[in-house]
Amino acid sequence: MRRLATCLKWEGGSITSDKAKGPLNIKGLSLCGAYLYKHALVGLTRNTAWMYATKGIRCNAICPGATVTNIGETMPPERMDAAGSQRAGAFAALAPANLDPTDIASLALFLALDESRHINGAIIPADAGWAAV
Numbered sequence: 001m002r003r004l005a006t007c008l009k010w011e012g013g014s015i016t017s018d019k020a021k022g023p024l025n026i027k028g029l030s031l032c033g034a035y036l037y038k039h040a041l042v043g044l045t046r047n048t049a050w051m052y053a054t055k056g057i058r059c060n061a062i063c064p065g066a067t068v069t070n071i072g073e074t075m076p077p078e079r080m081d082a083a084g085s086q087r088a089g090a091f092a093a094l095a096p097a098n099l100d101p102t103d104i105a106s107l108a109l110f111l112a113l114d115e116s117r118h119i120n121g122a123i124i125p126a127d128a129g130w131a132a133v
Contacts, residue, residue, distance in 0.1 A: 012056030049121030065127025066095035
């Protein structure tokens, strides 16, 4: 939301957050802190969209699903909960596709363009249908 001050100064603009819910329907994993953050970001996105819509400011969130990154290689296995990892792995196997980071970037770019001027307060899944599982 640091962009809000800039958008107010310019009298308009687009704010896009990511990782708002990242697959939208993961349940029961030991990630309480992450869920608190994600739900707070969704609320902040929608509130910002509502509060500043009349000032020409849009605010949306992208919810990326499985995305090709190096995060698995950087996590020390000894710090991971075995049961939680097994459950997360089983759910991750249901992902229809692993997105390339450029897929998420393309959506973010679209949301910044005038062509998306009527999209405001949206929580947009970019997950190849994973949220439908």
